[in-house]
Amino acid sequence: MKLTVRYVQSKGATREVNEAVFDGERATIGRGTDQTIQIPDRRTPLAHSRLVVRDNKLELKAGISQSFTINNRASRRVELNPGDVVDILGHEFRVLPAERDSEYLIEVEIKVSDVEPLRDRFKTRLSQLNFPVRSLSWVLFWLIVSVSILIPSFGFLVGMDFMRAAPVPDDRQWLAGKLHDSHAFLSNNCESCHAIPFVPARDEECLNCHLSVRHHYDTKLLGGHRDYQIASNCQDCHREHNGAQAIVRSDQALCTSCHSNLADVGLNTGKLRNATDFLEDHPSFMVSFLEMQPDETWQTQRMEVWDDDLVEVSNLKFPHDVHMSEDGIDGVDSVVVLECTNCHESEKGGLQIRPVTMQKHCASCHLLTFDPETPDRVVPHGAPLELMQQLKGYYAYQYLQQQNLGQDAQQRPKPQRIELQGGRREARRPGKRRNRQMITDLTPAQSAGETLTLEAKTFVEQSVKEAATNLFERQTCTVCHEIRPQEGEVPWKILPVRLTKDWFPMADFSHDSHINLGCVGCHDANTSTQAADVLMPDIGSCRTCHGGEHAEERLQSSCISCHKFHVDNQRPMGALLLIDEEGNLIDTDGNYVDERGNIINEEGDLIDANGNYVDELGNLLEPAEIR
Amino acid sequence: MHTSFLSHAKGRYFWLAVLLILGSIVIYAMDNPTEAPNGGTWLGYALGTIAALLIVWLAYLGRRKRNFAHGWGTVKGWVSAHVYLGSSLLVVVTLHTGFQFGWNVHTFTFGLMCLVIFSGFFGVFAYRTYPSARNDLKKSQTLDDVFLKVEKIDTELARLTADSSSDMKMVVTSAIERTVVGGGYRDQLFGRDLSSVVLGGNVVSNKGQQQALGFLVEKLSRTEGKENQSVGEIVRVFNTRKRLLDIIREDIRMQSTAQVWLLFHIPVTFALIAALIAHIFSVFIYR
Numbered sequence: 001m002k003l004t005v006r007y008v009q010s011k012g013a014t015r016e017v018n019e020a021v022f023d024g025e026r027a028t029i030g031r032g033t034d035q036t037i038q039i040p041d042r043r044t045p046l047a048h049s050r051l052v053v054r055d056n057k058l059e060l061k062a063g064i065s066q067s068f069t070i071n072n073r074a075s076r077r078v079e080l081n082p083g084d085v086v087d088i089l090g091h092e093f094r095v096l097p098a099e100r101d102s103e104y105l106i107e108v109e110i111k112v113s114d115v116e117p118l119r120d121r122f123k124t125r126l127s128q129l130n131f132p133v134r135s136l137s138w139v140l141f142w143l144i145v146s147v148s149i150l151i152p153s154f155g156f157l158v159g160m161d162f163m164r165a166a167p168v169p170d171d172r173q174w175l176a177g178k179l180h181d182s183h184a185f186l187s188n189n190c191e192s193c194h195a196i197p198f199v200p201a202r203d204e205e206c207l208n209c210h211l212s213v214r215h216h217y218d219t220k221l222l223g224g225h226r227d228y229q230i231a232s233n234c235q236d237c238h239r240e241h242n243g244a245q246a247i248v249r250s251d252q253a254l255c256t257s258c259h260s261n262l263a264d265v266g267l268n269t270g271k272l273r274n275a276t277d278f279l280e281d282h283p284s285f286m287v288s289f290l291e292m293q294p295d296e297t298w299q300t301q302r303m304e305v306w307d308d309d310l311v312e313v314s315n316l317k318f319p320h321d322v323h324m325s326e327d328g329i330d331g332v333d334s335v336v337v338l339e340c341t342n343c344h345e346s347e348k349g350g351l352q353i354r355p356v357t358m359q360k361h362c363a364s365c366h367l368l369t370f371d372p373e374t375p376d377r378v379v380p381h382g383a384p385l386e387l388m389q390q391l392k393g394y395y396a397y398q399y400l401q402q403q404n405l406g407q408d409a410q411q412r413p414k415p416q417r418i419e420l421q422g423g424r425r426e427a428r429r430p431g432k433r434r435n436r437q438m439i440t441d442l443t444p445a446q447s448a449g450e451t452l453t454l455e456a457k458t459f460v461e462q463s464v465k466e467a468a469t470n471l472f473e474r475q476t477c478t479v480c481h482e483i484r485p486q487e488g489e490v491p492w493k494i495l496p497v498r499l500t501k502d503w504f505p506m507a508d509f510s511h512d513s514h515i516n517l518g519c520v521g522c523h524d525a526n527t528s529t530q531a532a533d534v535l536m537p538d539i540g541s542c543r544t545c546h547g548g549e550h551a552e553e554r555l556q557s558s559c560i561s562c563h564k565f566h567v568d569n570q571r572p573m574g575a576l577l578l579i580d581e582e583g584n585l586i587d588t589d590g591n592y593v594d595e596r597g598n599i600i601n602e603e604g605d606l607i608d609a610n611g612n613y614v615d616e617l618g619n620l621l622e623p624a625e626i627r
Numbered sequence: 628m629h630t631s632f633l634s635h636a637k638g639r640y641f642w643l644a645v646l647l648i649l650g651s652i653v654i655y656a657m658d659n660p661t662e663a664p665n666g667g668t669w670l671g672y673a674l675g676t677i678a679a680l681l682i683v684w685l686a687y688l689g690r691r692k693r694n695f696a697h698g699w700g701t702v703k704g705w706v707s708a709h710v711y712l713g714s715s716l717l718v719v720v721t722l723h724t725g726f727q728f729g730w731n732v733h734t735f736t737f738g739l740m741c742l743v744i745f746s747g748f749f750g751v752f753a754y755r756t757y758p759s760a761r762n763d764l765k766k767s768q769t770l771d772d773v774f775l776k777v778e779k780i781d782t783e784l785a786r787l788t789a790d791s792s793s794d795m796k797m798v799v800t801s802a803i804e805r806t807v808v809g810g811g812y813r814d815q816l817f818g819r820d821l822s823s824v825v826l827g828g829n830v831v832s833n834k835g836q837q838q839a840l841g842f843l844v845e846k847l848s849r850t851e852g853k854e855n856q857s858v859g860e861i862v863r864v865f866n867t868r869k870r871l872l873d874i875i876r877e878d879i880r881m882q883s884t885a886q887v888w889l890l891f892h893i894p895v896t897f898a899l900i901a902a903l904i905a906h907i908f909s910v911f912i913y914r
Contacts, residue, residue: 034707043778069786090782118781119774124809126883137897144898148732148905153912173732174909177665190913200914239662243727249661331845 001053003027004102005037008109021102027051029088030063037108042117044090051106054079058095058104060086139506148173160191169230177241184244193240206234207573215570217267237565248560252277252549255559277548278557287499287536290314298498311532315482315495319526320535331365340519356499358382368476369469379471384490388468395463399456468492507562631755635707644711646685647677648718655722664725666733666910669853678716682740682903685713686896708753717744732909736902742898746892753885761881764874770882773875780868787861795846799861801825802839808875815883818876836869 003022005213008015027036032046040046049062062068062076069087070078080086086093094107123129152171155163163170166626171190179187186192193201207213237249260269260276273283285305289312290298303310328335343361345354358366358381368378370391379387470476472483472492486493520526522537546561547554566573579585591599591609598616601607608614613621633641651674660668666675688709720740728734765773781803788799802824809815824833826842833839843865847858 043775049716072786072789074786087786089779113705117771117774118778119771122807122809123811123815124770124817124882126812126886126890129812129815133890133893137894140898141901144901144905148735149908150904171909171913173735174913175729175731176667176733176913177727177729194913197912198914239667241667242665244664246663251659251661254661292860432761568673 001025001027001058002101002103003051003058004099004105006096006105006107008107010109025052029093032423037106039088039091039110041089041091041110044091044454048088051080053103057081060093131211156197164175164188175241178243179240180242180247181244182247183240198232201235201240203234203573207240211572214566214571215573216565216567218570250558250560252558255565259559275559278559278561279543279547279551279554280541284539285504285536287500287503287534288505289503289534290498292496292498296496305534305536305538310534312500312534314497314499314531316497316499316531317482318531319478320525320533324526329365332367336365340523340525344519350510350515351508352502353511355501362480366476366479368471370471371474384472384492384494387471388464388490391467392460392465395460395467396456398463399459503534509562509563632703632710633751633755634704635701635703640704640708640711643708644715649714650743651719651722665727666723666725667743668725670727671723674719678723679907681716681719685709685716685873686900689896691894710747712749713744713747716740722882732902732905736906738898739895739899739902741854743892743895746888746895749888753888757881757885761878764878764881770875770878771872773878774877777868777871777875780864780871784864784868787864788856791857791861795843795858795861797825798839798842799865802833802836802865805833806836806872807829808872809879812883812887815879816887818880820876822872836865836872840865840869859891 001024002020005020005022005027007018007020009017022036024036025083028047028050029035029039030049031039031041031044031046035047036051045063045066047063048066052059052061058080060068060070060080067074067076069075070080070084072087078084078086080095082095082097084095086095090111092107092109092111094109096105096107098105121526147169151169152163152173155171160171163562164172172188174190178184188416193205195202195205237254238247239249240247245547256276258265258267259272259274260281261274262272267388272420275282286302287305288300288302291301291313292298292315298535307453323329323338324340326337328337330336343356346352347354356362363381367375368381369375370379371377371394379390468490472478472494475496477483477492481497482491482495484495487492514522522541525535528535543554545555547555549556549558551557585594587593587599589609592601594600594604594606598606599609601611606614606616608620613625654670655664655674658664658668658670660670662668665671683710688705691705713828720737724733724737728737784799784803788796791799802822805819805823805825807814809824810819810821813819814821820834822833822836823830824836824842825831826838831838840862843858843862847855847862850858
């Protein structure tokens, strides 16, 4: 067959026409490029239908499951005649009478405007919405880098305070956790601790404020290098940014790394014993107490609390048992039942007990009267010379009171001596009402001399001697004090009294937090008959309730529950006071020091406070070792 | 045989992640730091270092996944590692914080990481669910195939309504012309149907082709004989078209949902890396 295909394309009012001539058995129609009549429309199958000649008639036959319409009727197979119009998926095939040398002529109009695929009319994929993932990602990246790094870092150039005052992001966003309560006021002031970027907070910054914090050990013996084996900077034990409460390291390991065996780490000074755990391995307690030397100075002694030889020689006489009697003890006017706390008051916080004083704790019962006729008149406490002078004045005045001025000396009645009942006189001690004690060995006074002056002098001397002897030796001073005879205006010497203020200076014990135990639970005072008894408890008493850090069924207590790391009587760690114009460090004593607080001379050599060359441990250097 | 990325290599990365999580928990429980647990203890630094390296590496994996042909390992292996090791970060990094949170760049970083991981969880859900659901929906056809079917039906409807009354022709033609699928984010993600139809001279919503279908069905009930037959044919074809449109809309919804998390996951990952740099920078500048 010889088939002319005329392709017609409408362009507005004009038409563009192309012709192609086919000569063969069978013409195919479809989208495929191998088709005789190609329909460039995605809806059209690759092969749709075919044209064949049957009995000299042109026949259109649709492929499997395909169809078309002819003159608006659906069909799958049809004989074509001139004038027929076939519609294949909207494209028109018009059959025309043959022209020229062709046997058949078909005009094909591809409806280009209709062939836009339906799908392309809509946005059916997210990707078609062009969400700016890439640019959004980089915008977020640089936004955060700017807000959290670049802009705050600008403060290193212009000052952080300037940035914090300005309405821009500043370094406060870097705060890595709440500060301890006591440092919370520094929360907006990072550089007060973090002075140098990328350098860990230095001890110098801590010690700027904590000048008085003490060293753990004697730096003169062990050097000021602050090397505590497992910790050498403030930060090793005091970690910040962990919230409002936690800042002190409290584990036992911190201490036991050295104290489990001080000799092993070369730190045995002979005074300290090893300890690893309060319950398992801790030495018994030693007490510190004062002992008077022959020259009347006092020195601190240390002894085991269980030692039978342990006595306190305070020069005070005081039986606890008498004063703590459950039935009470005689007061001035009535029986008084004393509580421990009547005399032993704790300081605020309960760490220390306030000193017991005569004036405050004893004088209300132990009246220093000397004459029953004038019970309101007392001698001063603690001033023997003044006491003697007061007595003299008193008796001189009494003598004068009894003179009948203007009469002849001979006729004047003799001054009335204090009459003793049968040579006895009432003792002035607490409890006079119930348990009267009589002083029986008083000798009658001598009579007066020839003249008024002599008589008066004799009267006064006699009376003073009698009263003073009573006071010192018999009824008042000697009750509580050790008295020795001596030469001089006051022929009695009262040995000085010093009570030990802190029996356990190496540990802190809060009486307030143990108040529910009662005093005698630890201090065996109600059976103590003399002041020499040391009433301090040993470790067993504590271990009843307290155990070590990992103890079970006991209160878990680590080393720093009782012991302080920073020892009160050691040198301050914060030795630095100021920095001079040349950048030299100067300590609180005015010495040039290195960064560790060791004293140095102008050449930078280590010296001691006296200017001698020393090594890092403070040992004097031999002349040969000095460079 | 096909295995999911979740069970790749007998769950190698699953077990690796479990090991990492359990290991972190056990060491955290056994560790007895001398201060409150925080990112600055030795364990804090260790967990933080592992986590930071993992984050950078996993972010790189996200990029690596696009590159099928190069580098070692399989894409499926990389995805498996990305999912499991990424999930393990939730535990590792929480332990790294020592449960210390605050209004600072550090907790901000942690928050961003959680956003990235949880959006990733959605991604896993989407990848596990939607491809097979879409396949079931379309009976192994492509979306293009369904669209072509609709186009064919449109042609057929045009032919069927050629001799119909003008109101009928108007309804069918306008319903076809005013059919809308897909569109913007809301339209795609929630299958919102903005199709409309001209009914009685008014443009009304034709959501789910219901209005047009209602008109045709009513028309059907009021015709008889041959006309009834031809209207019936139109209703049948129109209904087929409606069902195809429903499939298209549902398919678009699932496909876009399966992709939308990435529009979040990727930018937030970039934000996370920036915050991570700021976090590390700030803890070292103020040590």
